[in-house]
């Protein structure tokens with residue numbers, strides 16, 4: 001493998017072509033690689049990547065499936081720059097920024 005192969009991006013960045021919240025509060029994403037994702041509201045809230053939900057210094061999750069209310073839903077969604085969305089949750093939590101990279105990781109496991 002030559003130097004140029006090493007500095008080239010490993011794979012093209014996949015981005016959402018369309019994002020929407022459905023009646024159940026699930027986040028639906030149609031990706032520009034043709035795949036579609038549905039992230040259930042509670043599942044997504046329990047995976048909030050912010051510093052209140054994940055301890056920054058240890059990476060340990062402190063707000064997860066057990067701490068999140070079963071009926072939590074997003075009240076709104078705001079785009080952040082061209083790389084992420086911020087979800088405003090019904091439990092008053094609104095600091096979670098979900099980047100395309102992060103959502104892609106959730107999608108692909």
Ligand SMILES: [Zn+2]
Nearest residue numbers: 048050053096
């Ligand atoms: Zn959070």
